[in-house]
Amino acid sequence: MTSRRNPPLKLGFEESSLRIAIDAISPLREVSAAVRKSVKYAQIAASISEVGIIEPPVVARDALDQNIYHLLDGHLRVDILRDRGEKEVVCLVATDDEAFTYNKRISRIAIIQEHKMILNAIKKGVPEERLARALNVNIANIRMKRNLLVGICPEAVDLLKDRHVPLAVFTELRFLKPMRQIEAAQAMITMNRFSISYAKSLVAATPADQLVEGKRRQPRGLTEDQIAIMHRESENLDRELRAVEERYSADNLDLVLAVGYVSRLLGNAQVVRYLAQHYGDILSEFQKIADLQKAA
Numbered sequence: 001m002t003s004r005r006n007p008p009l010k011l012g013f014e015e016s017s018l019r020i021a022i023d024a025i026s027p028l029r030e031v032s033a034a035v036r037k038s039v040k041y042a043q044i045a046a047s048i049s050e051v052g053i054i055e056p057p058v059v060a061r062d063a064l065d066q067n068i069y070h071l072l073d074g075h076l077r078v079d080i081l082r083d084r085g086e087k088e089v090v091c092l093v094a095t096d097d098e099a100f101t102y103n104k105r106i107s108r109i110a111i112i113q114e115h116k117m118i119l120n121a122i123k124k125g126v127p128e129e130r131l132a133r134a135l136n137v138n139i140a141n142i143r144m145k146r147n148l149l150v151g152i153c154p155e156a157v158d159l160l161k162d163r164h165v166p167l168a169v170f171t172e173l174r175f176l177k178p179m180r181q182i183e184a185a186q187a188m189i190t191m192n193r194f195s196i197s198y199a200k201s202l203v204a205a206t207p208a209d210q211l212v213e214g215k216r217r218q219p220r221g222l223t224e225d226q227i228a229i230m231h232r233e234s235e236n237l238d239r240e241l242r243a244v245e246e247r248y249s250a251d252n253l254d255l256v257l258a259v260g261y262v263s264r265l266l267g268n269a270q271v272v273r274y275l276a277q278h279y280g281d282i283l284s285e286f287q288k289i290a291d292l293q294k295a296a
Helices: 039-051 075-083 111-123 128-135 139-146 154-160 167-173 178-191 196-204 224-266 269-278 280-295
Strands: 018-021 025-027 058-061 069-073 088-094
Touching: 025 075, 039 075, 039 128, 058 269, 069 075, 069 088, 069 269, 075 088, 111 128, 111 139, 128 139, 154 178, 167 178, 167 196, 178 196, 224 269, 224 280, 269 280
Parallel strands: 025 069, 058 088
Antiparallel strands: 018 088, 058 069
């Protein structure tokens, strides 16, 4: 009886990283002037200046010219290096593995993920002052992010772990008891609203028995009657929201299927290469669609 051999696994990357001339790297999308002015861009630039490149950019060889590389992940890092006058950068080189999803490599860091990164860095002995310089923020900001989840229940943390939530929202959540924190997090996700003002309105509409003892506060300028009205309006809004969700579900399903199909296309290395070489504008639009799914 003969045994069947499993085919060898194909690596998603070449076995060793490669130092590549920046001029030989072709980005799949341009970094806009607005992005260059953003806080995140400045933070990445400061981090590179302070500690260098931590995560190498990801490239793929051009199918026709092996000396040309398509940039799959790391557009901001490469743009910053080019602006600094750097000539080369060490990259990971992706192979023709269709299971490799390039678009998943491009993502923003959510505030809770950043909190965990800061904690890990501090545990490894990195001084807070160096972290502040690397992230281009002051030390007070680092300490706020370090203590971000103090007083926040694990279930609410899990709900918000991949969301881009302002720091001050967590300050508001600390006024709430754990069950109410979960409800507030669910409301923010359902409404896709993570602003400080919305978090404050949720706290203001919270019954006194669901507030943390010793942290109760009277919203400025609101009487007890006005707060009672807010409670009723909040309940009415919840009912209306559930009705909208029922009508929304069918359209949302069609959208999810369409976006999923686009994401699968971007997960095919051969398709990405072909679009990059012949239909760059279409590839750019596909990436925008897939980016919207991650930001949602």
